[in-house]
Amino acid sequence: MSRHSLTTLLAAISTASMLASSPAQAEDPIRIGGIYLLSGSAATYGEFAKQGATLAINEVNAKGGVLGRKLELQLEDGQGKAATAIQLARKMVYQDKVDILMGIDSSGVAQGLVPVLPDLGKPLMITHAATPAVTGKQCNKYAFRISVNVTQMMSGGAQIAAKSGATKWTTIGPDYAFGHESWEYFSNYLKAAKPDVVLMNDHLAFPRFGAEDYTPFIDSVMQSKPDGVLISLWGGDLVNFVRQANEKGFFKQGYKVFMNVGAATEVLTALGDQMPEGVWLGTRYWYGSWDTPMNKHFVKTYKETYKLPPSYNAEGAYTAIYAFKAAFEKAGSTDPDKVIDALAGLTFQAPTGDLTFRKGDHQALIGPTWGLTGPMNTEDKIRSLTQVQNFDGVKVTPPVDPACKM
Template sequence: MTGRITRRSAGVALLGAAALAMLGSGAARAQDTVTLGAVLPLSGASATIGEDQRRGIELAVEKVNADGGVLGRKLAVAVEDSGGRAQSAIDAARKLVSVSKTPVVIGEYSSGNTIPVGQYLQREGIVHINPGSSSPAIKTIGDRSFSTIGLDDVAGKFTAQAVYGMGHRKAVFLAPNNAYGQGVYAETKAAFEALGGQIVANLLFTEGQSNYRRELQRIAAAKPDVIIYSGYGQEAATINREAFELGLSKTPWFGIYLSMCTADSRPETVEGQMGMEVNYVGPDGAWYRDAYKKKFGKEFATTFSGYTYDAVMMAAAAINKAGSAEPARIREALAALGDYAGATGPIAFDAQGQRKTQPYIVVSYKGGELKTAAK
C-alpha cells in the first residue's frame, strides 16, 4: 500500500540520517541548513494520507531551495512518523524540539493527534502549523498555532447544505468518536436540522475495530435517505467493504473528506459515492498539480498534499520576513504575512491563527477516481 513507508525512508526523502552523515560532522554543517519539523501518519490507518502530505513537503523544500533557500541557507524538513497515535505524535514532536531543535513543527493529520501536539508545542514556545486537522477545538491551542486548512465549523455547514440540496431529509451520521468526529457531527447536525432535515441516528464509533457490522446493522434498521460518514483511510475501507457486502451501498453515501474515505477502499465498494472535499487546487494552482504529477508520476493520492506544501512555503516566507529562525520572530512574521497566494488558494489568518476562508467542493467517485460534481 502506497502510504506504508518506514520512518527512516521518510526521513531520507527529505533530510535523511545518511545524508546528514555525508554532510560531515557537527555544528559547522548545521549552520548551513535551517531545519523545520513535521509529524505525519506514515503508518497506521491514515498512512496513504500521511505519505501524500510528505510529498507536499518534499515539493515545497525543493521549491524553496531552488529559489535560494531561507536566510541564505538550505531548508530541510525532518519528518517523524506518528503511526496515527496521539502519544507517538507527542513523542515525535518532543524529538523534533529537543534533538533536531526545530523552530516550527507541521502536523499532524487527525485532530485527536494534532491538538495535543499543538498544545505541547505551545508550551515549548515552538510554532505549530496544522495542515490537515479540522476540529474547531484547534482554534483554542494558542497564539503559536496556525492552520493552513479550514475547520469543521465551516465544513459541517457545507456538508449539510449539499446533502439537503440533493433532496435528502433523513440521515444517519457515522464517524470516529474523537475530536474530529465529535466536532464535525455537531456542526453538521446543527446545520442540517436548521434546514429542516433530521439526523435519525448518530453512530460515533471506536477507532481500530476489526469490523463495523454492528454500526452498519443499526444504519440498515434506521432506513435513512442518506448515510453521511467519515473515516480514516484503512478504517473507511473496512466500513465500505462491509457495507457493500450487506447491500447498504444501494443507499446514497455522502463522505466528509471523500478522498480520505475512499483512498484505501476497493473501487467497486465506493463507486457512486458523493462527498465534500477541500478545494485542493486554488484558482491559480494548476502549476501545483502539474508539479506533483511530474515529480511522482501520478495524480494526487488525496486532497491534502497542497496544505503541507503551503505550510512549508509560508513558514519559509515567515523566516525570510523575520530575518531570523527564532520561533518568537517566526510567529510574529506568520501572523503578519497577510494574504498569501498558496497552492490551495489565497490564505490569510484570522486573530486565532486559523485560515479565514476555506473553499469546498462536492465530488463523486466514479470509475476509480474523484470527479468534481454539481452541488
C-alpha cells in the same frame, strides 16, 4: 613580542576565526520537524504529506533557500497517539533543534499536543487535523492551521444537504473528536438551513478508529431507515467501510450519502470503481477544481514526480512550506516570536489562491470542496467529481471563538 604586536596577532586570529565560521553558520539549514501518521491504516496520509512537503522544499532550495539557508525536513511517526506526538515534539525541539513544527493528522492528537506548545516555544503548523478546538478554546499563539477545519467543512456540506431532499439524518463516524464534532456541526448547520430536518438520536454509529468490522454499524444504520447519512470515517477505515457497505447493499437504499473527507485521493485510489457513483464527497482540497497558476504548476509537477494526483494532505504540507517561507522572509529571521508575529494575519499565495491566517485564532480562511461522484477518471484511475463546489473560506468560517485567548 611587544604588547602592540600581541594585540595585532590576537585581532588577526579573531578575524580569521570569524571569517572561517561565518559561511558555516550561514549554511546551517532551517530545520522543519514534521509529525504525521506513517504507519497503520492511515499511513498513506503521512506518505502524501511527505511528498508534498519534499516537493516544496526542493523547489525552495533550488532557488537558493530562505534567508540564504536551505530547508531541511525531519519526519517522525506520531502513530495517531497524543503521548507519542508530544514526546516526538520535545525530542525535535530540545535534541534535534528544529526551528518549526508541522503536521498532525488526528484531531485527538492535535488536542493533546497544542496545549504543550507554549512549553516548547516553537510554532506548529497543523496541515490536517480538523478539530475546531485547537484554533478555538485551546488556541495559543504557537498554533496555526492551514487546512479546512470541521466547522468550515460542515458548513459547506450542510448547505448542499439542505437542498438534497433528505429529512431524516444519521451518521457513521470514528469514536473520537473528529467523528463526534463532525456530526455536531453538521447537525447545527443543517438544522439552521432546514428547520424541519430530523436528527436521529438512536442508531448513531461511532466505531473505534482502526476498527476492521463495520457490519454491525452498517446494519444498525440500515435498520433505522434514514433519508441521509453523514459518514466521517477516513483513511483505511473509510476504505474498509465502503467495501463492506457495498457487500451489504448500503448504497442501493436510496440514501443521500455525504462522506466528510471521502474525496481524499488516498481513499479514491484504494477503492477505484468500488467507490459508488452518486454520493457526495468532501475534501479540504481537490486538485482539479482550482485554475490558479500555482495549482497548475503543483499538480503538473506532483504528477510528474510521483505518478499520482495530489491529495489534500500533500497540498496541505506543500502549502505549509510556502507559508513558512513567506513568514521567514517577512520576519527576516527564524526567531520563533518573530515568525509567529509574521504568520498572524499573513496573506500569501497558495494553490487555492491567496490565503490568510486570521489574527484572532490563527485559522486559515479556507473553504472545503464538495462534489458528487461520477464516472471513473481513466487517466488518474479514480472516481471523478461532478457538480464540484469550492466554498469561500471567509463565508464558511465562523467568528473567532470567544474562548480563544492568545
